[in-house]
Amino acid sequence: MTDRMSGKIIVVTGAASGIGLGTVERLIEEGAHVLAADIQDEKGAQLEARFKDRLIYRHCDVSDEQQVKAIMDEAAAHFGGLDGVFNNAGSAGVMSPLEEIGAADWKAIFDILVTSVFFGTKFATPHLARRGGGAIVNTASIAGLEAGWGPIAYSTAKAAVIHFSRVAAAELAAKNIRVNAICPGLIATSIFGTAIGLPRDQADQLAALIAHQGGNAQPIGRAGQPRDIAEAVLLMMSDAGSFITGTHLVVDGGITIGPRHAWDPASPSPMAAIFGDSLPTPAQS
Numbered sequence: 001m002t003d004r005m006s007g008k009i010i011v012v013t014g015a016a017s018g019i020g021l022g023t024v025e026r027l028i029e030e031g032a033h034v035l036a037a038d039i040q041d042e043k044g045a046q047l048e049a050r051f052k053d054r055l056i057y058r059h060c061d062v063s064d065e066q067q068v069k070a071i072m073d074e075a076a077a078h079f080g081g082l083d084g085v086f087n088n089a090g091s092a093g094v095m096s097p098l099e100e101i102g103a104a105d106w107k108a109i110f111d112i113l114v115t116s117v118f119f120g121t122k123f124a125t126p127h128l129a130r131r132g133g134g135a136i137v138n139t140a141s142i143a144g145l146e147a148g149w150g151p152i153a154y155s156t157a158k159a160a161v162i163h164f165s166r167v168a169a170a171e172l173a174a175k176n177i178r179v180n181a182i183c184p185g186l187i188a189t190s191i192f193g194t195a196i197g198l199p200r201d202q203a204d205q206l207a208a209l210i211a212h213q214g215g216n217a218q219p220i221g222r223a224g225q226p227r228d229i230a231e232a233v234l235l236m237m238s239d240a241g242s243f244i245t246g247t248h249l250v251v252d253g254g255i256t257i258g259p260r261h262a263w264d265p266a267s268p269s270p271m272a273a274i275f276g277d278s279l280p281t282p283a284q285s
Contacts, residue, residue, distance in 0.1 A: 004238040006031030009079040011071055013062050013120065014089030016043035019139065019187060022226025023086055023233050028054050030234060035075035037062070038089070062089040062116035063108075072123040082127035084237045087120040088139040095151050106153055113157035114164065121168055125177060133176025135237045138165050140181040142252050149185075149256075158183075162248050169246030178245035180236045185252025187224040219254035 010027055014020040015036035024034055028051055037060035038044050044057035056078060060067045076082045093109030094101050117138045128134035143150030144158030162181045169179035232251045235241045250256065 003031040004234065004240065008032045008083040008237070009035075009075060009081050010084040010086065010237065011035045011037065011075045011082065011120075011124065012086045012088060013037045013060060013068075013071075013116070014139075015057075016040040016047060019184065019226045019229045020086070020088045021047070023088065023230040024051075024055070026227065026230040026234050027237070030238070033079045035071055035078070037071045060089075062087075062119065063111035065119050068116065068119035069123040072120070072127055076127045076130075081131045082124060082134065083131055084128075084135045084137070085120050085124040086137050086139070086233055086237070087117045088137075089116060090139060092151070093153050093157070098152050101153060109153045110157050110160070113154070114160045117161055117164060121164075121172075121179065125172060125175065128177050129175045134178075135241070136165075136168070136172075136177065136179045137233050137236045138179070138181045140165070140183045140248060142183050142185050142250060142256050145183060145248075145250070146256060165248065166246045173245060178236070178241070180241075180244060180246070181248040182229060182232055182236070183248050183250045183252065184229050185224055185250070185255040186218065187226060187229060218252070219258040222253070224251065224253055 005027055008027075008031070010032050012020050012024050012027070012034055015024050015034070016038035017040060020036075020038070024036055024047065027034055032054075034051070034055045036044060036047055036055055036057045038057070039059060039061060041057075041059055044059070048055055048057040056074075058071050058074060060071050062068055072082065072085070089112070091109065091112050093112065094105040096105075121136055121138075124134070124136060128136075138161050140161040141150065141154070141158040143155040144160075144162050147155070149155065150158070162183070165179050165181040172179055229251055232249050236244060236249070
């Protein structure tokens with residue numbers, strides 16, 4: 001612990017599990033105060049109890065404009081300002097082949113992954129400006145950079161997050177607000193399991209399987225952990241990243257330069273190509 005975030009006030013969405021939780025833990029270790037937002041209220045309450053006096057939890061559907069505005073306003077009111085936002089909440093969305101995706105499903109994934117980032121940036125900006133500036137980090141993905149790493153709706157939305165971050169950085173630089181995107185690779189979280197319809201406990205088991213076997217898929221011989229992404233977010237949020245804006249950072253263990261497996265819409269998950277028969281299905285108990 002080096003207190004790199006001492007006195008800083010940060011909002012994290014999708015904060016109750018996975019990458020969001022790992023980032024909350026690192027921010028608090030480094031001295032930050034955090035408003036943690038999610039829709040997993042039981043986990044959120046546990047998080048608030050764990051970090052009392054340093055963190056408050058609020059339920060937030062990030063696709064709802066007013067709910068996003070409310071968490072930014074409350075963070076500033078409760079802690080006395082706002083210094084940074086990690087727009088991280090997300091979902092894998094519809095997994096169907098292109099010709100089977102309905103308009104409502106397409107819109108839903110863009111609401112969660114792209115419009116939410118717009119809302120978070122929009123409503124954080126006046127609070128950050130009042131503090132003399134700040135940092136915004138948006139969760140994208142390697143799927144937004146290259147084909148073959150995710151289904152089409154998710155991948156297209158993540159590409160939009162990367163470009164939004166670049167354009168927003170150009171506009172907000174005059175307010176001393178830095179905006180960047182983070183592009184995780186294969187990270188051991190439950191998002192893969194929930195994407196294919198597994199119940200939460202099985203999704204968590206799959207995350208453990210990814211942690212154990214994910215190194216088979218990439219030059220760095222291990223799967224990524226939420227803390228790996230948290231360290232990169234911390235760099236972009238802290239003074240160490242004060243000259244970094246309008247870019248994206250790939251944190252993927254080299255998977256995009258090493259062995260890769262194309263996304264097959266006929267498969268229940270791209271992870272099946274890596275884990276084979278070890279991958280659970282929703283039908284399993």
